[in-house]
Amino acid sequence: SKIEAGKMELENLDLDVRDVVGDALQVRAQDAWKKGLELIHRVRPDVPWRLRGDPGRLRQVLINLVGNAVKFTTQGEIEVLVSLEAATPTAATLHFAVRDTGIGIPVDKQGCIFESFRQADSSTTRQYGGTGLGLAISSQLAELMGGRIWVESEPGVGSTFHFTGVFELAEPIAPPAYPEPLRGLAALVVDDNPAQRAALADFLASCGMTATLAAEVDSALHACRLASERGESFDAAIVDADMGPALAAEIRRLPSHGDCRILMLAGLAAHADDTDGDAGQQVQWLAKPAKHSQLQQALITALTPADAATSSNTPRLSLESCRPLRILLAEDGEVNREVAVGFLEIGGHQVTTAENGREALTLLDQGEFDIVLMDVEMPEMDGMEAARAIRRKESGTGEHTPIIAMTAHAVQGYKERCLDAGMDGYITKPIWPEELFAALKAHAPAEGPTHIPTSAL
Numbered sequence: 260s261k262i263e264a265g266k267m268e269l270e271n272l273d274l275d276v277r278d279v280v281g282d283a284l285q286v287r288a289q290d291a292w293k294k295g296l297e298l299i300h301r302v303r304p305d306v307p308w309r310l311r312g313d314p315g316r317l318r319q320v321l322i323n324l325v326g327n328a329v330k331f332t333t334q335g336e337i338e339v340l341v342s343l344e345a346a347t348p349t350a351a352t353l354h355f356a357v358r359d360t361g362i363g364i365p366v367d368k369q370g371c372i373f374e375s376f377r378q379a380d381s382s383t384t385r386q387y388g389g390t391g392l393g394l395a396i397s398s399q400l401a402e403l404m405g406g407r408i409w410v411e412s413e414p415g416v417g418s419t420f421h422f423t424g425v426f427e428l429a430e431p432i433a434p435p436a437y438p439e440p441l442r443g444l445a446a447l448v449v450d451d452n453p454a455q456r457a458a459l460a461d462f463l464a465s466c467g468m469t470a471t472l473a474a475e476v477d478s479a480l481h482a483c484r485l486a487s488e489r490g491e492s493f494d495a496a497i498v499d500a501d502m503g504p505a506l507a508a509e510i511r512r513l514p515s516h517g518d519c520r521i522l523m524l525a526g527l528a529a530h531a532d533d534t535d536g537d538a539g540q541q542v543q544w545l546a547k548p549a550k551h552s553q554l555q556q557a558l559i560t561a562l563t564p565a566d567a568a569t570s571s572n573t574p575r576l577s578l579e580s581c582r583p584l585r586i587l588l589a590e591d592g593e594v595n596r597e598v599a600v601g602f603l604e605i606g607g608h609q610v611t612t613a614e615n616g617r618e619a620l621t622l623l624d625q626g627e628f629d630i631v632l633m634d635v636e637m638p639e640m641d642g643m644e645a646a647r648a649i650r651r652k653e654s655g656t657g658e659h660t661p662i663i664a665m666t667a668h669a670v671q672g673y674k675e676r677c678l679d680a681g682m683d684g685y686i687t688k689p690i691w692p693e694e695l696f697a698a699l700k701a702h703a704p705a706e707g708p709t710h711i712p713t714s715a716l
């Protein structure tokens with residue numbers, strides 16, 4: 260109604276389209292992961308990095324379209340592709356395509372779904388819910404951005420929603436300024452998904468790197484051997500973690516590839532046991548879908564010589580940023596629990612789970628732990644109460660088990676309430692690996708365990 264009353268105005272702010280797309284995909288990542296769908300984002304290298312427009316509204320349209328794509332797809336993948344449609348000296352028209360491999364939409368329904376409260380098939384309301392408003396709003400926002408929205412779809416095959424938008428150029432289009440440590444380096448991409456390979460190739464091109472693409476382990480090793488025969492080597496390899504745990508170590512065992520840095524892209528369900536064999540330090544893990552800025556930073560960190568890296572204060576994105584910890588995770592939501600366990604295990608930690616505060620207290624009475632991750636809202640005994648009970652038990656023992664609160668409440672003052680209850684740190688849900696690992700690093704003791712069972716005291 261705000262749009263229809265002509266009251267919606269777009270902002271004109273700095274906008275990094277790669278970041279906005281990455282954000283939108285990360286918002287939908289858990290839903291996609293639950294359904295086993297691959298999320299891919301591909302931004303053509305000629306799309307300018309620095310634009311001006313309304314990042315919030317652009318994100319809203321993308322979250323909406325990606326949300327629908329996830330909702331109406333049971334297997335396969337969802338790709339957001341961004342390309343440059345036209346450019347003038349002051350503005351760029353971008354074309355966004357959100358492609359899914361879902362149920363599709365019959366041709367005779369493809370027009371009406373953009374109208375308010377319309378769905379392709381009214382019986383889907385029962386199955387999928389929804390209001391029929393998302394596309395109407397997205398379509399108006401696309402128009403406000405100076406573009407339009409449309410769909411191409413085939414029932415049973417999938418749908419691609421397209422929209423365009425005009426954005427101001429924050430600087431004249433010029434030869435790209437590639438990040439210095441990356442320019443001209445050679446990377447190997449190993450992924451069995453062709454769309455993901457293409458997306459990574461475009462990402463590498465926009466960093467000024469060359470890409471060699473391999474769809475399977477054998478061809479990856481073959482490409483490395485060929486390079487070795489020429490006396491060359493890949494500076495980095497970006498490897499889908501599903502392609503096999505040992506590949507990292509195998510690449511690095513090949514002649515001249517001892518220094519190859521490996522970036523492992525892991526689905527949320529990957530496990531630390533699948534990790535790097537003896538490749539150890541040279542492997543960095545990133546959770547999918549990683550934003551391009553995160554990928555780029557991870558490559559810069561990996562490829563900056565060690566002495567330069569310590570003098571710069573670029574944050575390390577490695578998930579293995581602190582020693583392996585014994586973690587007690589109290590979280591009642593099954594999905595959040597699985598996500599957190601997935602991340603923690605990728606980071607090499609050992610996790611024990613509890614479904615409420617009372618269970619957490621019982622487990623603490625029985626075992627040794629270095630740190631506790633405590634959901635605040637839980638049935639039976641919530642996190643606040645459990646934290647107070649832990650501190651009461653510890654009083655006078657000199658023991659202090661670090662407790663990190665996890666909560667969906669981002670309201671002001673909430674953090675103080677957690678700290679008052681005796682917690683040491685605070686992260687917000689949905690859980691993202693960088694925040695989680697930063698909190699662990701900040702609060703985990705240098706040596707453990709901090710908690711020994713009360714029975715042993």
Ligand code: ADP
Nearest residue numbers: 327328331363372378379389390391392393394
């Ligand atoms: P809602 O999803 O709340 O019903 P939308 O306006 O976002 O509302 O979508 C309208 C209708 O368009 C949906 O109910 C569905 O029938 C159809 N639709 C939208 N996106 C897709 C998609 N990716 N695949 C199949 N059908 C879709």
